[in-house]
Amino acid sequence: MIFKKNIGRTLMVAISLTALGSALPVAAADLRGWNIHVEDYPVSHGMEQFLAEVTEKTDGRIKGKIFHGGVLGSQPDAIEQTRLGAIDFGVFSLGPMGQVVPETNVVSLPFIFKSIPQMYKLMDGDVGAAIGVGLEKKGIKALGWYDAGARSFYNSIQPINTPADVEGMKVRVMNNDLFVGMIASLGGNATPMAFAEVFQSIKTGVVDGAENNPPSYESTNHFEVAKYYSKSEHLIIPECLCMSKKAWDALSSDDQAIVQAAATASAETQRGLWQDREAASMEKVIAGGVIVNEVADKGPFQDAMVSVYDKFLTDNPELTDLVNMIRNAD
Numbered sequence: 458m459i460f461k462k463n464i465g466r467t468l469m470v471a472i473s474l475t476a477l478g479s480a481l482p483v484a485a486a487d488l489r490g491w492n493i494h495v496e497d498y499p500v501s502h503g504m505e506q507f508l509a510e511v512t513e514k515t516d517g518r519i520k521g522k523i524f525h526g527g528v529l530g531s532q533p534d535a536i537e538q539t540r541l542g543a544i545d546f547g548v549f550s551l552g553p554m555g556q557v558v559p560e561t562n563v564v565s566l567p568f569i570f571k572s573i574p575q576m577y578k579l580m581d582g583d584v585g586a587a588i589g590v591g592l593e594k595k596g597i598k599a600l601g602w603y604d605a606g607a608r609s610f611y612n613s614i615q616p617i618n619t620p621a622d623v624e625g626m627k628v629r630v631m632n633n634d635l636f637v638g639m640i641a642s643l644g645g646n647a648t649p650m651a652f653a654e655v656f657q658s659i660k661t662g663v664v665d666g667a668e669n670n671p672p673s674y675e676s677t678n679h680f681e682v683a684k685y686y687s688k689s690e691h692l693i694i695p696e697c698l699c700m701s702k703k704a705w706d707a708l709s710s711d712d713q714a715i716v717q718a719a720a721t722a723s724a725e726t727q728r729g730l731w732q733d734r735e736a737a738s739m740e741k742v743i744a745g746g747v748i749v750n751e752v753a754d755k756g757p758f759q760d761a762m763v764s765v766y767d768k769f770l771t772d773n774p775e776l777t778d779l780v781n782m783i784r785n786a787d
């Protein structure tokens with residue numbers, strides 16, 4: 458008798474939970490966000506907008522915290538943590554992502570995009586979709602593409618106008634074999650190194666310089682120790698607002714739609730902020746005494762990259778179509 462009564466109660470609870478389940482929101486989440494940049498940076502503002510919108514649209518069920526300034530670890534470490542689900546989301550450069558997700562390497566090929574608008578168009582279309590599939594296979598869900606402008610060389614020795622000026626130079630690069638090959642083909646010596654170590658390394662002469670976009674050159678104070686900024690614009694590498702696939706799969710489809718919409722909106726905001734910050738960063742470094750030069754003829758730099766492309770396509774024949782999709786685009 459008691460037994461029967463208990464079963465009755467259990468069923469009652471089960472039925473009422475089912476009834477509530479359809480009316481009540483499903484899951485709550487507390488997300489950890491990783492960011493390499495300082496708080497006042499276009500990427501950081503984009504990420505904050507993303508999280509705020511997700512929290513608002515889910516009435517606070519999905520909330521979280523973004524850890525700026527790389528305090529949760531270097532970028533290569535954070536990529537691994539995101540794959541494992543210890544970090545739930547972040548904005549990652551596709552540069553260091555290449556060591557884990559081969560498809561992302563196509564945008565780390567020097568001079569592959571013709572312009573920033575072309576990069577936007579291709580990343581928002583088939584190229585971005587193909588890269589997204591590659592990321593997902595490795596446990597990372599791409600939600601949107603942020604702008605990181607074009608990267609140029611800077612150093613403490615001299616302006617760079619031709620590849621001969623790079624000869625013998627010690628240049629810090631992001632963690633990716635492609636960039637080591639890129640510097641070698643210009644006659645320099647590349648040192649892959651974490652972003653956080655670059656300032657001290659230039660200051661103490663461990664490396665002569667590095668390469669980056671103007672906002673990163675400025676926000677890290679690298680311009681204080683490397684006074685020559687030469688606009689080679691050899692790399693246009695987009696960044697991804699990405700989520701751990703573990704966190705993504707734990708969301709209901711309604712919540713996934715909210716997260717996706719917030720990511721798309723945040724990418725739009727970030728791209729606008731990026732343009733303004735590039736100009737402001739340039740002004741600030743020039744006021745700080747930096748000597749900026751245009752690289753009048755990029756042809757010799759582009760010619761030197763033929764060996765980088767040849768090696769890449771020999772090592773990764775399955776990525777030929779994706780490379781050509783970008784190269785042959787208008």
Ligand code: BDP
Pocket residue numbers: 493532548549550605631651652668669670673696
């Ligand atoms: C910046 C990227 C950042 C990279 C950094 C670097 O936004 O993700 O970590 O360059 O050079 O432009 O390591």
